[in-house]
Amino acid sequence: MKIGIPKGLLYYKYYTFIDSFLEELQVDFITSQDTNREILDLGVKNSVDDACLPIKIFHGHVASLKDKCDAILVPRFMSTSKGEYICPKFCGLPEMVSNSIEGLPKLIVEPIYGLDQKHLYNFSNKIAKKMGFNNHKVREAFINALDKQRKFNTQKSMPQNKYKIALVGHPYNVFDKYMNMDIINKLNKINISAITEEYVEQKTINEEIKDLFKRPFWYFARNSYGFASYVSENKLVDGIIYISSFACGIDSIVIELIKDKVRDIPILVLKIDEQTGEAGFDTRIEAFTDMLERRCS
Numbered sequence: 001m002k003i004g005i006p007k008g009l010l011y012y013k014y015y016t017f018i019d020s021f022l023e024e025l026q027v028d029f030i031t032s033q034d035t036n037r038e039i040l041d042l043g044v045k046n047s048v049d050d051a052c053l054p055i056k057i058f059h060g061h062v063a064s065l066k067d068k069c070d071a072i073l074v075p076r077f078m079s080t081s082k083g084e085y086i087c088p089k090f091c092g093l094p095e096m097v098s099n100s101i102e103g104l105p106k107l108i109v110e111p112i113y114g115l116d117q118k119h120l121y122n123f124s125n126k127i128a129k130k131m132g133f134n135n136h137k138v139r140e141a142f143i144n145a146l147d148k149q150r151k152f153n154t155q156k157s158m159p160q161n162k163y164k165i166a167l168v169g170h171p172y173n174v175f176d177k178y179m180n181m182d183i184i185n186k187l188n189k190i191n192i193s194a195i196t197e198e199y200v201e202q203k204t205i206n207e208e209i210k211d212l213f214k215r216p217f218w219y220f221a222r223n224s225y226g227f228a229s230y231v232s233e234n235k236l237v238d239g240i241i242y243i244s245s246f247a248c249g250i251d252s253i254v255i256e257l258i259k260d261k262v263r264d265i266p267i268l269v270l271k272i273d274e275q276t277g278e279a280g281f282d283t284r285i286e287a288f289t290d291m292l293e294r295r296c297s
């Protein structure tokens with residue numbers, strides 16, 4: 001059986017784990033292409049109008065795979081840790097996909113109740129069983145895949161360019177080059193480094209959110225706020241760019257929390273949807289980076 005892996009949403013954060021796990025099990029799998037115009041158009045055509053851009057793009061990835069494999073893996077994220085949740089669209093994703101796209105092959109759907117080792121193992125074990133593997137082989141594949149993901153996650157060293165910008169947002173907005181019009185490269189070309197939340201240790205991020213009157217119960221809110229707060233307080237960056245999907249409820253709150261906390265460095269919020277034009281996007285980045293240079297010189 002050939003398994004299709006849609007390259008969307010949290011694939012951008014956990015691709016090392018999922019690819020390694022399937023490789024270790026010697027599963028025949030296919031990952032959808034990098035997001036491109038065709039995938040975006042498929043997503044827009046095959047999803048409800050009021051879905052956010054990342055959800056539409058995920059639909060596009062699923063639609064692009066439907067005739068190329070025997071089953072498609074669509075995880076159902078219910079919770080990321082005790083008392084902490086993820087956007088409801090992640091919980092209902094399998095239903096959104098199966099009710100919007102016609103002619104799909106079988107979907108492999110399993111809920112995930114946490115990103116710790118125990119919950120990830122439960123999830124991995126269940127999807128592997130659906131693919132016909134036994135416990136012993138799964139355990140070994142899981143441990144090796146987790147090890148690779150942990151090595152991938154180890155703290156990166158700060159780049160040394162003259163100016164540094166914290167690129168804040170959900171991993172799929174920050175790392176999908178088509179969705180964010182390759183912003184990291186655009187910044188690098190003008191000698192500005194982009195620092196993402198992966199540069200800061202998770203325990204540091206968790207410390208930062210203790211300033212809030214209440215611990216955020218959204219996974220994305222914790223990471224984005226904790227990261228932006230830490231890098232600005234410690235003067236590790238000259239500015240912040242927040243990449244936000246139009247109509248994202250979580251972003252609408254986190255952006256205000258960050259603006260409230262970060263007082264002495266400039267923040268640019270770039271909203272993206274399927275109508276966003278590259279020329280306008282570039283103009284805003286150029287104006288922001290010009291202002292940073294004037295401010296720092």
Ligand code: SF4
Nearest residue numbers: 052087089245248249
């Ligand atoms: S968190 Fe926001 S951007 Fe992400 S899927 Fe939910 S609504 Fe869309």
